[in-house]
Amino acid sequence: MHKNANITIDGPRLNEDIAFTSRFGATPRGGIRRLALSAEDRLVRDWLATHGEALGCSITVDTMGSQFLRLEGSDPTLPPLMMGSHLDTQPTGGRYDGIYGVLGGLAVLRAFRAAGYVPRHSIELANWTNEEGARFAPAMTASGVFSGVFTLEQAYGLADRDGVRLGDALLAIGYKGDEPCGAHPLAAYFELHIEQGPVLENEGKTIGVVTGVQGMRWFDVTLTGQEAHAGTTPMELRRDALLAAARLMVLAADVAAAHGPDAKTTIGIIDASPGSRNVVPGEVRMTLDLRHPDDAVIDQMEADFRTQAAEIARRAHIELSIEESWGSPSVPFDLACIGMVRDAAAKAGLSHRDIISGAGHDAAYMARICPTAMIFIPCRDGLSHNEAEYAEPEDIVAGANVLMRAIMAADEHFDPA
Ligand SMILES: [Zn+2]
Secondary structure, three states: OOOOOOOOOOOOHHHHHHHOOOOEEEEOOOOOOOOOOHHHHHHHHHHHHHHHOOOOOOEEEEOOOEEEEEEEEOOOOOOEEEEEOOOOOOOEOOOOHHHHHHHHHHHHHHHHHHHHHOOOOOEEEEEEEOOOOOOOOOHHHHHHHHOOOOHHHHHHHHHHOOOEEEHHHHHHHOOOOOOOOEEEEEEEEEEEEEEOOOHHHOOOOEEEEEEEOHHHHEEEEEOOOOEEEEOOOOOOHHOOOHHHHHHHHHHHHHHHHHOOOEEEEEEOOEEEEEOOOEEOOOOOEEEEEEEOHHHHHHHHHHHHHHHHHHHHOOOOOOOEEEEEEEEEEEEEHHHHHHHHHHHHHHHHOOOEEEEEEEOHHHHHHHHOOOOEEEEEOOHHHHHHOOOOOOOOOEEEHHHHHHHHOOOOOOOOOOOOO
């Protein structure tokens, strides 16, 4: 038997940590309200630092307030392997979103320590500041600065609803650190998280091998026809913008169907004018949201929608405008890291499937600067950003063990001796 085969996560301890830290910002309904850089956030950060020190970790805080717990490896010349996620929550958040990834990483450090296992690479655990974006928008702020997507000045200038700037909030809780944010080479990054969707639970799978984060593109669609009398205007002479909009809604669903199970199209807002029961609607404004793991497919979905929508508009004598308002490219994760997660799940005898993340994560930014992958576990009813968020204790332990084995595989794979 391999000498490291017996290293394992202390499952009861991990589940206790999740339960214990839920008191920092506990809500009456069993959730957590722990906004970034609040008094509750300071308490949970202090708790994490105390437990990291007890394991013999060195702890640094960067200029964005992110905490890094570091267990020294045997070769100090190698860049570290990093695990991470976030301890901030939504205003009525659950006990698992982000928290699981940080405390699961702590459980990995603890398992290595308990077994006397010293990897070649140093192993770091990151607690990223303001992942949720609930207090300071946009989300994933600290990992965004770390990976060069935002500047430190941009991040410091973000203000909450009371006008408090992020830079001042960092000072207020004593977490404006010295280490320049991003001056931190990495061998690889792994993030453990609840799925926040229903796929794993529906299929009875324990582990989601996350292959990337899907891309998304938003459009504002305007249809202009002609207002007319509902009683006197013959059907064939109408230029009904809402009827044409209805055809576009069906078209959007057809476009998704034509591009396979990973394509998603949504029309979430529809606003018809003038909004009178006996007037043929003259104008409709609506939104269109396109998503797919592959940006080339989103291009194709957009082209299909535009071509067929133009034909629908032409036949209905409607003027059509489709303006892109926002977009976020897809993020494919690293094939080698994905393979380490898949192997770890398979070797542990855990049911698993490849999955694309529908939500954003710190890992999406980390993938810009180092090989990255994620591990999902199921959450009940796919519910997240909700006080009722729940994950099974056995799944929590299983996911942390997969993270641990993936880190051990990465230690062998990267920077070969
Ligand atoms: Zn999260």
